Amino acid sequence: MTAINAVTDLSLDGEVAVLTLNSPPVNALSLTVREGLFEGFKQALASSARAILLICDGPTFIAGADISNLADMLKDPSIEDIQKLMDGADRPVVAAIHGTALGGGLEIALCANFRVAVPSAKLGLPEVNLGLLPGAGGTQRLPRALGPQKALEMITSGKPMRAPEALALGLVDELAAEDALRADALTFARKVLAEARPLVRLRNREDKVAAFRGKPELFEAFRASTAKNFRGQLAPGWIVECVEAAVEKPFEDGLALEKQRFFQAAMSPQSAARRYYFFAERNAQKVPGAPAETAARKIARVGVIGAGAMGGGIAMNFANIGVPVTIIEMKPEALAHGLSVIRGNYERSRGARPEETEKRMSLLQGSLDMADLKDCDLVIEAVFENLEVKKQVFGKLDQACKPGAVLASNTSFLNLNEIAAATGRPQDVIGLHFFSPAQVMPLLEIVRGDKTSPETLATAIELGKRIRKTTVISRVGPGFIANRVASPRLAEINSFLLEGLPPARVDKVLYEFGFPMGPFAMLDLVGLDVIADPPGQETIRSRMVAAGRRGQKGGGGFYDYDAQRNPQPSPAADSIIEDFRAAAGAAIKEVSDEEILERSLYLEVNEGAKVLEEGIAIRASDIDVAMINGYGWPVDHGGPMYYADQIGLDKVVAKLKEFELKYGPQYRPAPRLERLAAEGQKFTAKP
Ligand code: T1G
Secondary structure (H helix, E strand, O other): OEEOOOOEEEEEEOOEEEEEEOOOOOOOEOHHHHHHHHHHHHHHHHOOOOEEEEEEOOOOOOOOEOHHHHHHHHOOOOHHHHHHHHHOOOOOEEEEEOOEEEOHHHHHHOOOOEEEEOOOOEEEOHHHHHOOOOOOOHHHHHHHHHOHHHHHHHHHHOOOEEHHHHHHHOOOOEEOOOOOHHHHHHHHHHHHHHOOOOOOOHHHOOHHHHOOOOOOHHHHHHHHHHOOOOOOOOHHHHHHHHHHHHHHOOHHHHHHHHHHHHHHHHHOHHHHHHHHHHHHHHHOOOOOOOOOOOOOOOOOOEEEEOOOHHHHHHHHHHHOOOOOEEEEOOOHHHHHHHHHHHHHHHHHOOOOOHHHHHHHHHOEEEEOOHHHHOOOOEEEEOOOOOHHHHHHHHHHHHHHOOOOOEEEEOOOOOOHHHHHHOOOOHHHEEEEEEOOOOOOOOEEEEEEOOOOOHHHHHHHHHHHHHOOOEEEEEEOOOOOOHHHHHHHHHHHHHHHHHOOOOHHHHHHHHHHHOOOOOHHHHHHHHOOOOOOOOOOOOOHHHHHHHOOOOEOOEEEOOOEEOOOOOEEOOHHHHHHHHHHHHHHOOOOOOOOHHHHHHHHHHHHHHHHHHHHHOOOEOOHHHHHHHHHHHHOOOHHHOOHHHHHHHHOHHHHHHHHHHHHHHHOHHHOOOHHHHHHHHOOOOOOOOO
């Protein structure tokens, strides 16, 4: 075995040269990795070997370019230099794939003549998630392997394909045994040699694309059907353009277009924001000061207290991954109702198969007796938001649960430390704040009480991963992170109405910024009656509720709704607003769209600064992760804290001061924000 450099080595196994890459954690294509691969292929080609096998050590094949340092892609050797060696090889090149072959990793594998993969492997071009398109020939080679339709779906969705499907579609030539990739791939390479199989080169392959030449209909239909989904994003449109070029143009021309679009995408603020978010999401799992080796406890059985909408949704998360759940209610009718709602949710979910529903339902066991929680490794309380009630429940849990069980509360604003104090084991108590509907919303806030042990915290973090939530860690404080940061913006909508701004105009501004919907549409969706007003304050929203307008679920809200739940302007709502405004004697103001946006967003930035100052959030990027996953903050802008950094904190502070004079003290800049601005710093400079 010869070391090529620190991360690659070359060995000869009979007639096959084996080029092995090992660059933890994910074999990303850093300069060192590219040097190793380039030199390795050169030496293999200069050797007497009759075939070349590319394989990776560690948990995965190459997961793509090094996102932490994209500019480094400009240094030679480039991915393309490696691909040229592979394309020009005079003997078979086989890629052996395990883990994930993503982005540039798959693009390299696409230059091999053959691909062998273990069944658990996944192959994908996820660049679109980073605001990018494949930049190493993926848009040209994948359509030549799979045809344009499948390639469009795969590259614009970014979703990886599992090896068995890849085999069925011809993207993979053979499956290897899960634990014998190297041996099976070597056998395959020898078979290729023995049979003198012709070398497949995707760049030269025409059969999958030729049939679509001169037929723009496929692309037009795809553009039309995805327009809403890809609203505001640059990369998807460029991907469609490049795949179309793969069909219409010679390979080299398509490649040149891809390169041009790739660099445009890479330079875009959108892509910068999405790459920032990629690392923000991962950093949110890191707890400063917690020993890295803190072991998570095993969670094999879960209990949920409360079969309401929240408890039921929480239970579904565990049934979905095969974990049995005991659901506790006080009354048999409530239990039966809760279970039937869960069943209904499963039956209505897209692509639901009856046997799947039955399997999941069979994991859910209802009970009226807390003693039935004795075998649970984790119990999540989801009862009425009342401190006394919750303290009582935790007192009982303390009696019912086995030692070492994690006791969690789904409270969204109560003091977790007080809840924990109702038990004799506060170290095992933690907050697991799911967002409604809990089976759908991606965010899980993990609330760390003053006495929560590192082990309990590590257990919650791992659990979040298992149920595929995006987790953020919060300290105890009113509203934790996401609800707290969103609250001043939502409170301010009353002022907007008093200034005479129509709900539809405010909603349009925020929708166009990239939110899935504006604040009024959102209130109508969640229900106008579920949000509490600030004490002693009557709002237009509470007037609406008093008039029977509870939102989409009943009577309409700020809008009226037709049978398809499309919002329509509502004269009834408008007159409630107008009466309230007139009675309050509020004057109509001229407010520009820009100012609506700035007021909405900067209130969040300012609240985020307070959340940081108070130590509720560990780092600014955690706030961004929470807002993107909890409130639909557009990831193309990176979240409120990152967004403020891009605007410039001094500009944000100046605006807030202006708004404070014009609209009131709710805009007073937070000390942390003012200080960072004065020092010329950013929130998110250091991850
Ligand atoms: N570059 C740099 N670091 C990366 C990385 C990457 N591509 N992928 C992962 N990491 C780090 C990550 O930050 C974490 O670090 C550790 O690896 C483990 O990751 C030319 C332009 C591979 C499925 O988008 O989807 O190719 O936090 O915690 O759950 O067209 O990572 O430990 O310090 O996520 O096992 C396209 C991105 C790039 C793949 C593994 N590729 N990665 O998941 O572990 S663009 C991607 C993932 C491109 C070409 C272009 C996942 C994973 P730390 P992890 P995991």
